[in-house]
Amino acid sequence: xxxxxxxxxxxxxxxxxxxxxxxxxxxxxxxxxxxxxxxxxxxxxxxxxxxxxxxxxxxxxxxxxxxxxxxxxxxxxxxxxxxxxxxxxxxxxxxxxxxxxxxxxxxxxxxxxxxxxxxxxxxxxxxxxxxxxxxxxxxxxxxxxxxxxxxxxxxxxxxxxxxxxxxxxxxxxxxxxxxxxxxxxxxxxxxxxxxxxxxxxxxxxxxx
Amino acid sequence: xxxxxxxxxxxxxxxxxxxxxxxxxxxxxxxxxxxxxxxxxxxxxxxxxxxxxxxxxxxxxxxxxxxxxxxxxxxxxxxxxxxxxxxxxxxxxxxxxxxxxxxxxxxxxx
Numbered sequence: 251x252x253x254x255x256x257x258x259x260x261x262x263x264x265x266x267x268x269x270x271x272x273x274x275x276x277x278x279x280x281x282x283x284x285x286x287x288x289x290x291x292x293x294x295x296x297x298x299x300x301x302x303x304x305x306x307x308x309x310x311x312x313x314x315x316x317x318x319x320x321x322x323x324x325x326x327x328x329x330x331x332x333x334x335x336x337x338x339x340x341x342x343x344x345x346x347x348x349x350x351x352x353x354x355x356x357x358x359x360x361x362x363x364x365x366x367x368x369x370x371x372x373x374x375x376x377x378x379x380x381x382x383x384x385x386x387x388x389x390x391x392x393x394x395x396x397x398x399x400x401x402x403x404x405x406x407x408x409x410x411x412x413x414x415x416x417x418x419x420x421x422x423x424x425x426x427x428x429x430x431x432x433x434x435x436x437x438x439x440x441x442x443x444x445x446x447x448x449x450x451x452x453x454x455x456x457x458x
Numbered sequence: 459x460x461x462x463x464x465x466x467x468x469x470x471x472x473x474x475x476x477x478x479x480x481x482x483x484x485x486x487x488x489x490x491x492x493x494x495x496x497x498x499x500x501x502x503x504x505x506x507x508x509x510x511x512x513x514x515x516x517x518x519x520x521x522x523x524x525x526x527x528x529x530x531x532x533x534x535x536x537x538x539x540x541x542x543x544x545x546x547x548x549x550x551x552x553x554x555x556x557x558x559x560x561x562x563x564x565x566x567x568x
Contacts, residue, residue: 260466260473261465261467261468262466263466264476278543278544281543281544281548284547285548285551287551288552288554288555289554292554292555292556292558292559293562296558296561297562299559299563300563301566319502319505319506327495330494330495330498333529333533334488334491334533337487337491338484341480341483341484341487345480438530441529441533442526442529445522445526445529446522446526448498448501449501449519450519450522453501453502453505453514454515456505457505457508457514457515458511
């Protein structure tokens with residue numbers, strides 16, 4: 251089959267992401283990656299929980315004194331909304347509406363950038379308070395956990411942008427449909443991890 | 459590419475039906491999204507309202523778990539057909555994840 255074959259909404263398969271063998275392989279491999287990522291994040295969460303509020307004696311920073319909920323709430327809402335906008339993008343992908351898909355992906359990227367901006371502001375704020383990476387076991391565990399999530403956001407955004415630019419003139423075909431689908435899955439997974447970060451790190455941190 | 463997919467020839471009625479089905483699914487996704495927002499609001503409100511920690515912690519962890527189930531099964535389509543292997547991967551991952559967290563919070567001390 252020619253992967254660059256042109257399709258119309260009428261001839262577009264119901265599940266373009268798994269319609270080719272290549273797509274199927276990517277799909278299975280990607281879920282395996284997500285399962286492995288779950289374990290990676292679990293070890294970072296476990297480290298954080300074990301080292302929460304721990305550090306040298308006389309350490310002035312603790313989770314309950316440091317974290318502020320309004321910023322975290324805004325970040326949560328932004329990321330959750332960006333998860334929905336990528337669902338919209340995939341809805342249009344399945345309808346073979348390339349322009350609408352690109353538009354919704356664009357909105358997703360903008361929301362992701364807003365999230366990233368707030369995270370950078372937050373880290374910068376903490377460092378100015380003196381809560382740097384080497385401040386304590388607690389600070390190292392916090393920055394590694396939340397920072398790894400932030401790195402995933404950066405990667406997800408780069409992935410979206412690369413796909414959007416690379417395929418801007420190609421339109422949707424069997425070659426790139428699985429790619430868009432997997433990038434959207436990755437973005438949802440980033441939101442899944444954030445749900446636990448805002449619950450375990452921030453909410454449980456604020457109540458001490 | 460050697461692997462062929464069969465070309466699809468849909469009748470007009472079939473096409474309209476599938477399109478409508480997708481639109482209905484999309485409305486379902488909006489419902490999931492509304493529920494996620496609602497769960498998040500409850501979690502933040504509980505913490506802001508300053509209830510006892512023994513009450514808050516299990517509840518917000520449960521809310522997070524529900525929200526993740528919504529993400530996985532609705533937004534990531536794990537409820538669709540052909541996701542048995544994906545569920546197996548994820549549940550294996552989640553099992554190992556639980557074991558790691560349990561180990562670290564019970565065995566590690568400072």
